[in-house]
Amino acid sequence: MDLFAVWFTKYWYLIVPIAVVVLPAFVAITLAKRHASHVMHMQSVVNRRAMGADLAERVLRTGQPAVATVLESHDTGMRAARIYILVRLKFQVQPEGGWPAFEAELVAPISPVKLADFAPGRSVKLRFDPVSHEIAIDQPMR
The missing domain is CATH 1.10.287 (Helix Hairpins)
Structure with missing residues (x-):
């Protein structure tokens, strides 16, 4: 054995x-x-x-530049990655290049540090799709 x-x-x-x-x-x-x-x-x-990352990436890559005025800003009560506040924003979009102005809404993940940059009345740089009027924020949110 x-x-x-x-x-x-x-x-x-x-x-x-x-x-x-x-x-x-x-x-x-x-x-x-x-x-x-x-x-x-x-x-x-x-x-x-x-956070709408796929849509935002496409619009940022192919969209036209615009400046928008924040009309409304509301906390959705949700968080992304435990840090970013998902904020529902309503904009008055003023496209560059002769496109007509329009209103649009977007839910965006914003750092608490940058939240004041998206208060009603503030100007925000955007990009937009001229056909669908989908928008993406083209300035730092984090």
């Missing part, structure tokens, strides 16, 4: 309970790590969608 077999038969009453406790704990820890990674990924996807 080899040494392990002798040792196991002699101390089986210690080894079996330890294995029963340790093995499920190891499996649980591994699954918890995998779950935490998935949750963090999903949170980043939700934050990106809540």
Whole structure:
């Protein structure tokens, strides 16, 4: 008989309970790590969608410049990434290049430090899509 077999038969009453406790704990820890990674990924996807990042990137890349006056500013009560305040903003948009003025609304993630820059009456640099009138803020919000 080899040494392990002798040792196991002699101390089986210690080894079996330890294995029963340790093995499920190891499996649980591994699954918890995998779950935490998935949750963090999903949170980043939700934050990106809540902040309108994809739409904003497209409008900033292809849109026309404009200056807007903030007409209304309301806290939505939601936060993104635990820091940024999601604020519903209503603008009077004055496009450059002869486009007609229009009103538009946007929910934007704004840092508490920059919140005063988006108070009613303030001017904000934007970019807009001339066809759909979708807008994106073209100045620091964070």
